[in-house]
Amino acid sequence: MKKLLKILGIIVGVVVLLVIIGVLTINFKGIPFYDTQEIKLKVETDSASVANGEKLVGLTCIGCHANENNVLEGGIMEDLDPAFGKAWAPNITSHPEKGIGKYTDGELAFLLRTGIKNNGQYSPPWMPKFPNMADDEIEDIIAFLRSDHPSLKASETVQPAPEPTFLTKMLCNVAFKPFPMPDKRIEKPAASDKVALGEYLANDVSHCYGCHSADFKTNDDYTPTNSIGLYGGGNKLVDLDGNIVPSSNITMDKNTGIGNWTEEEFIQAVRIGKRPDGSPVPYPMPKYGLYTDQEVSAIFAYLKTVPIIENDVKKMTEN
Ligand code: HEC
Ligand code: HEC
Structure with a gap:
């Protein structure tokens, strides 16, 4: 029995030591460096x-x-x-x-x-x-x-x-690891393919899922649709006074999401930051006035294809 305890003690000691070494190494190493790759590119400035x-x-x-x-x-x-x-x-x-x-x-x-x-x-x-x-x-x-x-x-x-x-x-x-350099050119979806364009704008350009899914730590920035709680909101964002602002559920759930919103209401909230009841959409939600109505309408069409999540997130204005 005594011998067993001694062995256990040694194992625990070694594990603790390894953890300490790991912590010190990471703390000392800091943010890692990687090999760079030479990319031949001269952009057109028309x-x-x-x-x-x-x-x-x-x-x-x-x-x-x-x-x-x-x-x-x-x-x-x-x-x-x-x-x-x-x-x-x-x-x-x-x-x-x-x-x-x-x-x-x-x-x-x-x-x-x-x-x-x-x-x-x-x-x-x-x-x-x-x-x-x-x-x-x-x-x-x-x-x-x-x-x-x-x-x-x-x-x-x-x-x-x-x-x-x-x-x-x-x-x-x-x-987190660096993402690979794509091995072939990526094309932008055509405007006629509304859902694909909306997905591209929301996920690949504006990273709407980033704030509007469950948590930055469980987001998948390479394949955004694999993020936990995709568009179900609840990610704890911080405003300029340090208050927690949970992001909204923007899936089409009728009670806890935006399932009852019209396209016009959605466009107004995203482009000028005004909700259907007239209240402002609070910081840190950006205002996307540079998107056209057609582009925001494409994002709305895409969100209609995202699996519905029931998640009752408290609005800042309700606190
Ligand atoms: C959410 C905030 C944020 C956004 C949005 C953002 N950046 Fe940055 N950017 C940073 C931060 C913070 C760093 C410093 C990164 C570091 O510490 O290594 C940085 C670093 C950079 C650097 C490296 C500069 C250097 O001296 O090495 C470039 C270039 C850059 N950003 C360009 C862009 C461009 C272009 C965009 C838009 C397509 C963009 N960033 C969007 C926050 C941001
Ligand atoms: C920097 C984080 C952030 C990004 C990026 C972001 N949002 Fe938001 N969004 C928020 C926050 C915070 C709220 C308000 C939460 C609250 O009301 O308490 C919000 C609210 C909204 C609302 C209103 C929902 C409601 O029920 O009132 C809509 C619609 C919305 N966002 C759509 C989008 C779209 C579309 C994009 C991308 C084009 C986007 N958001 C990008 C943080 C973000």
């Missing part, structure tokens, strides 16, 4: 590409990278859950050293797809990745970033380095 890129950057980048004067010199991510640490969106103006003048077109495409920066370091989930965005649109974004738009005028600002918590470092070492 006016149609730049215009579409401006729209996409307005929809998917400025929320984090623009300052209050709409210059893309970055700033602190105010609504980041403190459990993940502190992060600042960097300066992505055209400045040759302090902005993204130091990135080639290929390096930008590689980062947007895989999450690996040009120095090889992985970007934690606070920088979104676009593994399923159409190649034409990735290239349009880069075309706009190369344009002489006033929001991209070279800025000297250097944002602080991120301060990831142990949780973020651990997740980036064991759970």
Whole structure:
């Protein structure tokens, strides 16, 4: 009996030691580095590409990278859950050293797809990745970033380095991995294929599922439809005062979701942030005014195909 206890004691001791070594290693290693891949790319900077890129950057980048004067010199991510640490969106103006003048077109495409920066370091989930965005649109974004738009005028600002918590470092070492570079071109669905276009806009461009599923930690950013509680809401978001704002259930459940909403009501909520009862849709829900009515109507058509989830999420305005 004594011998058994002694053996058990040794096993427990070894396990504790291994855990301590693991924690120290991850803490010391921090956010991991990966091999970069050289991508040969020179984007077309014709006016149609730049215009579409401006729209996409307005929809998917400025929320984090623009300052209050709409210059893309970055700033602190105010609504980041403190459990993940502190992060600042960097300066992505055209400045040759302090902005993204130091990135080639290929390096930008590689980062947007895989999450690996040009120095090889992985970007934690606070920088979104676009593994399923159409190649034409990735290239349009880069075309706009190369344009002489006033929001991209070279800025000297250097944002602080991120301060990831142990949780973020651990997740980036064991759970989150860079996405593969696609091996063939990805096309954007045609406007005539309404549901496919809506799925593309919601899942691959605007990442609506990201906030509107159960939890960032159980989202699948490579295959969004595998996210737990897809569009059933309840993900605990944080507003600018640090209050928890659970995301809404936007599946078509008639009692707890938006199953009774008309298309017009949905378009109004998504584009201008007004609910059918006239109340505002609270922060951090972005306003998607840059989408056309047709595009938001396509998202609505897609949501009608998503499995219904019954999940009664308390609205902020009901608290
Ligand atoms: C949710 C906030 C957020 C959004 C949206 C976002 N970014 Fe970022 N971005 C960040 C953060 C934070 C980092 C720093 C990543 C790190 O710590 O490694 C970053 C890093 C970058 C970098 C690397 C800069 C460098 O100096 O290495 C580039 C380039 C970039 N983002 C471009 C974009 C583009 C283009 C878009 C839109 C398609 C976009 N980002 C959308 C937050 C965001
Ligand atoms: C940054 C997180 C975030 C993203 C991204 C996001 N939402 Fe939201 N959304 C919210 C929050 C928070 C609410 C309001 C929760 C509340 O009322 O308490 C909300 C509310 C809504 C509502 C109103 C639901 C209701 O019952 O009042 C709709 C509709 C909606 N979002 C659709 C979308 C669509 C479509 C997209 C993508 C184009 C999207 N959201 C992207 C966070 C987000």
